[in-house]
Amino acid sequence: MQYIQPRPSSIVAALYTVRDLGVDVAVLHGPSGCSFKHARLLEEDGLRVITTSLADNEFIFGGQQLLEDVLRYAEKTFNPKRMAVIGTCVSMIIGEDMQAAIDSSGITTPAITVDIHAGFSENIDGVIAALEPAAKAGWITEDELTRQRHLLAKANEVERLRGAASKRYIEPERGDLKHIAAQALLEYARSGKKGMAIMNAKKETAYMFIDELCALHEAAPDADVTYLANLGDCGLPKVRGDAERIRTEAQERGLPLSILGSLDEYGALGDDMGSAIQERNPDFLLIVGVPHAVPAEYTKGITVFSITNGPRQVAPLRELGHQYVLVEIDLHPKTLGVRSIVESEFGAVLRSMKCAPS
Structure with missing residues (x-):
């Protein structure tokens, strides 16, 4: 194209x-x-x-x-x-x-x-x-080189099919207002509905995207929500180190986290995460990082809150049927050089509603 x-x-x-x-x-x-x-x-x-x-x-x-x-x-x-x-x-x-x-x-x-x-x-x-x-x-190793080639091809495929490379030109947008989406998400979480929160993030961006899962758990600790993140121990040296730090800190904060895939596998995890969604069969779903990696067939009929750091990703996510689409502006510069979780804008909004009635 x-x-x-x-x-x-x-x-x-x-x-x-x-x-x-x-x-x-x-x-x-x-x-x-x-x-x-x-x-x-x-x-x-x-x-x-x-x-x-x-x-x-x-x-x-x-x-x-x-x-x-x-x-x-x-x-x-x-x-x-x-x-x-x-x-x-x-x-x-x-x-x-x-x-x-x-x-x-x-x-x-x-x-x-x-x-x-x-x-x-x-x-x-x-x-x-x-x-x-x-x-x-x-x-x-040569095996790691082969693995990386495969992952890069899958990431490229996701962008071409459902991402910012899916059209010749995509108008950049800022997405929905964070306080409106946060209120709706907490209403679902506090109503007893079954939920699922997934992080499928690319490399160091996970330092901020994981915060949104932590914030949801803090704001609605008794909610029926399962948490899943791609923080496995695979990849190049820095990628593995970042995953270990984020995983450890999230668990220290009390986030009941299950692991699926690694930070460099974000483009190849769509079907695996889709299968986990189908098994859970949630009423609402929060996907942060690279939400468009999950094909629409797995999220049909579910209220989806998705968070990206790409303004040109908003329109494609809406086309996938996601009801709430949010953008963390300047996320990438804020996660360069860090070694601990960085508070996100959406996470801060969720925390501000921690004691608010549903």
């Missing part, structure tokens, strides 16, 4: 992936402004992002010597355990051999090159471009 709305960048996807692989320093081989916003955000999450700052002179004569200098500087200054050189549109166009620069630089830090640019139609190409050299370097 030829989109006319902005789509995620494969360069940025590569940056997030090397972060998940335990890279300490990522060198963007391109202009200083390339992927600036995400580079700054990732620095909040422990990944030091530096750039070779290629300019018009290097566009003509090449920037290998500059890259070698930056690699030596990075090793000496930051003492990293792992490094990655990330390509850009400029390095691709001028045909830069980034591996040759690593080999000639004399650095001893384990390092991989990610040959990528922003011209790919799918951002998952950036993920695969980072995972393949990581597997070759022994940072992940």
Whole structure:
């Protein structure tokens, strides 16, 4: 499909992936402004992002010597355990051999090159471009690489079928008012109706999405609600660590949580979560994170409250029949660099109604 709305960048996807692989320093081989916003955000999450700052002179004569200098500087200054050189549109166009620069630089830090640019139609190409050299370097197994390929394909399929990539252009929306949805959700929960709350979140976004399940349990502790979340122990190093921290804290808060799948399996869990919904047969359902992963056949006839962090996901969720659709604006920046659960806007609203009559 030829989109006319902005789509995620494969360069940025590569940056997030090397972060998940335990890279300490990522060198963007391109202009200083390339992927600036995400580079700054990732620095909040422990990944030091530096750039070779290629300019018009290097566009003509090449920037290998500059890259070698930056690699030596990075090793000496930051003492990293792992490094990655990330390509850009400029390095691709001028045909830069980034591996040759690593080999000639004399650095001893384990390092991989990610040959990528922003011209790919799918951002998952950036993920695969980072995972393949990581597997070759022994940072992940071939089995994990195969697993990741499968999960990426499933996530891409979900977005194309029911997500923000399902149409050429989708008008961004803010969704329903949170206090109206919170009041309706608590009325269901406090009425004795049978409910189910599911988190199917992508990676670190779970630090905030899990809060909405915690808040519902706090506001309606005696409600007949079962809680399910994709916090299993699988995936790349950072993903596993995040899941363990979130799972432990949620349980310490008293959330009676069952686990189904892991944080990198959000796109592949639709049918499994759908089967759990059918088995529970709830009157109402709260799904947070990537709600559109669950096909509509599993939620038909159920009052559904869904929460996403994508304004362009609102319309597709309404088309799936979800009666209440909410957006947690700026969720992703708020969950970068954190190591404990972050209060959500919807969670705060639920807590404010904790003692309110139904």
